[in-house]
Amino acid sequence: MDEQTALVLALQLVALFSIAGALLLYLLCKIKPESGVESEESSPGAGKPVLVTSCDNAIGLQIALHLADRGYRVFAGLKDGAASGDSNDSASARVIRGWLKHRESLASISLQGTIVALPLDVNREDLLHESVDIIRAHLPAGKDGLWAVINTSGVMYRGRLEQQDVTHWDAILRTNVVGMLRVARTFQTLLRSSQGRIITLGNSEGEEAGLVAYTASRYAIQGASNALREELATSGVKVITLNPKGLSMDFMLTTPKLISKPDAEVSVDIFGHLEFQPIVLPPSALHVVNVAITCGNPKRNYTLLKKQLWRKPLHIFTA
Template sequence: MSVKTVLITGTSSGIGLATAVAAARSGWHVVATMRDTAKAGALDAAARGAGVSLDVRVLDVTDPASVEACLAGIDQLDAVVNNAGAGHVGTLEQESVEDVRAVMEVNFFGVLHVTRAALPLLRASKGRVLTVTSVGGVVGQPFNEAYCAAKFAVEGFMESLAPVAATTGVSVSVVEPGAVASEFVSNVGIDENLTDKAGPYAPALLAYLARTRNAFANAQAPQDVAEQLVALLAAEQPPFRVLTSQGARAFAGTKLKDLDGSAVQELTTAWVSD
């Protein structure tokens, strides 16, 4: 049997890096992509440590031309892992609409650009699309309005696409981690300086930041999420939704059985209360 190829976005750190290495160790030819390959040092070191080689390429998910150029150099594609994304902390009155659009470009439209370009190749291979979303794609969270909006959009899009893609032999799944111990939080820029411009929302923001630090103190390891993604790559019939930890299952489960929304509101209101 020929070696199967998977394209993974956002592999410079965190889940993407761990998944690229784990997939290569499992025998996949891995096209590991990132916006700036000058930041591939950690990925290269991890690959060397694991004794595997990766095909590292430039891909900016927000740039359709970059996506098309990357995919044009691939003859066979059996799977895509949409992992690239960016967090964002803020609230509507204290940020611009342009800030919100930027979050949507990375976390929603970036996923669409890559998936759209990959689908012809995936139809040919009867392949699959795995998209790393978040429990924030199920449960709206304080000060994550733009981020959760983007992740909700991805979840709705993929849930709608899944039965359509299946008619051509392509499976679609979403993978929902909770807190993951990676550079994601530091890249968001969460710090106490955020309260300087929070105005009347400062007390709520301080409560949220305290809760967030506690949540990430017990975060899931990226390697654990990566192992589950690699298992999905090999699964004969992958499920549509995978929650990657017991905490994620409990959190998302609150929403999935919350028919009137009261349980979620009670839960998240506590995050922003003294």
């Protein structure tokens, strides 16, 4: 083989390997998780402190238990007081107490997650400021910050606008919009020190008859979150909205109920937890929550439910 032929052959081999490499890189870039979000969150809970503003509703209770199971130190807001007290006999309080009791029975296993219930109502400034003191008292020595605040507080009333009482509008806007602003203002200091994040439920990108005032509140939350994101950007605090499109807000904001057996005993699942309903978020939506709460460079908005499930009547999911 002469020198010129060898040179041509070498160039052909280089071109062939370059094409193969480019094709491989293209295929790797095309492979994405089915859910449309990152394949896995950046890190597990590892005892990071997270506040869920309302566990009095189904979505808040489910998220709080999910994050505690994943190793987070979850501060669970309850309007009627701390779950450790005897005065609160709500289903949410009983589920949290049951979770803590079961966790105590596993003391021999090294587990980081826990739940600290505290009195919190987004419409009451005194309870909001009191919750800051409670959170600080339960943080490890030398720590003074929250990793995330997840605002699950909210109310809704169905009914045609002409038939609704103005007091319903006031309650919706006061809790959903003004309450969200109060939460953001109250916990900014704890979030700045850890460069944490505020997570809210945004609008569902759709309108429904009978929910005019509620829909207005959701669009207001979305707009406020967008503006707040710009305002807090220099402090390192991230603001994320979760799009609940395809999920029933009636079920998400409803008061949980314990599941009882025919003999009136409360059902317990295989993990020793008291069972409750409704379970509103499927595993894929909980994965989106995981990504939103842990990703180092999160998106501004995440959709909780996969697009192919939007039109299906899915309101209660199994674990």
